[in-house]
Amino acid sequence: MNIITSLSLATGLLVTAVQSNVSCLSSSTSLHTSISPVPASASFEPTLRPLLPPVYFCGESVPLHEETVARRLVSALVVNTNQNQALYRIRQRAASFFPIIEPILAQYHIPSDFKYLPLVESALTGFAVSPKGAVGYWQFMPATARELGLSIRSGNDERRNLIKSTDAACRYLRYLHNRLGSWTLAAAAYNNGIGALLGNIRRQQQRDYYYLRLNAETGKYLYRILAFKELFSNYQCYEGIISDRMMAYLSQPLKPASNDEDNDEVLLPESVVNDATKLAMNTATSGAPAQVNRQASDIPLPNAADVFQGGIKAQLAQSASLQRGQVWVFHLTRNGMADGKDVDEGDVLYAVVEDIDTRAGKLYLRADKLYSVDEKHTYNLALAAVDASTGRIGIKIPDMDQVKSGWILTWKAL
The missing domain is CATH 2.40.128.260 (Type IV secretion system, VirB10/TraB/TrbI)
Structure with missing residues (x-):
């Protein structure tokens, strides 16, 4: 299917039925109810679900049976696949940086799916600066960075240090999960702030991210993370949605990025990677965040003293x-x-x-x-x-x- 048809899917226009990727769906029949074939003569509302494999975020199933949820995921996939070269460069960074990020996440008992969050925040670029002043791989604002122990000094901004900023992000994510009891909500709070998210939860009396009415950026945020996860780890299952050209880019073997191609520290020496991995795996942790089972009205607004x-x-x-x-x-x-x-x-x-x-x-x-x-x-x-x-x-x-x-x-x- 070409990119124009994919965009039609993302915007909700009527599309012709596309044969689903049988190998991807058949492997998940034990987790999802199988879909009965629809006679060609039957009249039906077009749905994206037969086109999509089961998707999970931190072990939580994404409700793709909801047409709105399915369309938002496809929209995020299409947006990300519009920039072939950029996506290839992000793959290069991920290949270098994920081996450092993953063990730090494991140290704090943060699900590995959060390694895709800095792709959304900064495209894994340490020198990224947002219009609001957020800096670094994990895009911390100055006040938040200081509260998490990062030094911000002229010539030494630790938000640009991959290991230190990832450690700070993990502590912050633990805090968010401890307060909210859901990794999807923790991701949303990372983007929008826990106070604003709790306000939406209280007003709407709804604790499920996929059914909350949020601002446009936060409403798309988790789908952007999911899109990177699916494109980097499961792209073969989207043959009917991703263009052939993008399929070729995603399957293309990675070449090391040269300094001429990127001003950021995309590649690190193998010794640095090994040392950082050992340090993250061997450092003691104070334990995993406790699950919180509270009603929305029982959750107090956050205070930095809790961190x-x-x-x-x-x-x-x-x-x-x-x-x-x-x-x-x-x-x-x-x-x-x-x-x-x-x-x-x-x-x-x-x-x-x-x-x-x-x-x-x-x-x-x-x-x-x-x-x-x-x-x-x-x-x-x-x-x-x-x-x-x-x-x-x-x-x-x-x-x-x-x-x-x-x-x-x-x-x-x-």
């Missing part, structure tokens, strides 16, 4: 100027625990002024080292100053009189 656990208090002992890169010294005001380590009153935090957001009136302080007075030893420790009332990283820019009077801040591990 981080533990907190300590420290009083400013020595300040420098209110400029980026300046080091401020704080003394802990009581015993506690930070990042799994016991800390004592009087221990010293060395904090860096990481950013000053005058527009939002926020100051971002990050402590990378702690000196233990009793042990007389300096430890590497990642802490950030947070607003004690909300748990969010970033505090109001103080006036210098307040700073000089002995400023006490709350710090939490990243």
Whole structure:
């Protein structure tokens, strides 16, 4: 079937019956009710279901028996297959980066289907920047990135670091799934924000992504992820929908991308891939997110404090100027625990002024080292100053009189 016919399918126009791919459908008859043949003389509303194989997202079946759902998936497939060269380049990136992303997902017990999410967000390009200011493979906004412990400094934006940004994305996805109890809803919340999604759930009294009425971007978001998954892992089953030319591109053996073809770090040395994979697989995790079985009205709006656990208090002992890169010294005001380590009153935090957001009136302080007075030893420790009332990283820019009077801040591990 050519691309014009495919577009007709995507827009809901009447199409002639297309023979389904028997080999793809027959393998799934145990999971789906078989479709009875329709006599040629019968009058019927055209349906896409006989053309599509069963599709799953994170083990959840996509309800392709719903004509609207089927058409949205076909539309996403058609849009993605309109750019042959671009899709081939994304395949090249995926071949290089998936071996790094997949074990990190496994470490956090995130389904591997989420490896396709950064394809939608950034085409797996580390230097991608959205019109709203989101940056990197996983397209984090500055505030969200800081809350997840990523450093954003001139010349060192960790949103562009594949391993660190993927680790942060996994922690965020765990949080979303823990709050929503569904991977499809977690994907939607990643795009639209959990607060906006919960508002839609409450107003509509509907918790199924496929039946929620969402804004245009979020309504298409999961279908775009599914389209990449199906095109990269199951394209043979869409012979009646994908053009012959695109079939050839998807079956074409991949060639390594050269630096002349892409300014981004598409290919990584094999040693880096191996080391990153071992690190992700061997690093201990705090466990999988718990399933949440609540009614929509029982789910509270999110607070960044839920993402981080533990907190300590420290009083400013020595300040420098209110400029980026300046080091401020704080003394802990009581015993506690930070990042799994016991800390004592009087221990010293060395904090860096990481950013000053005058527009939002926020100051971002990050402590990378702690000196233990009793042990007389300096430890590497990642802490950030947070607003004690909300748990969010970033505090109001103080006036210098307040700073000089002995400023006490709350710090939490990243």
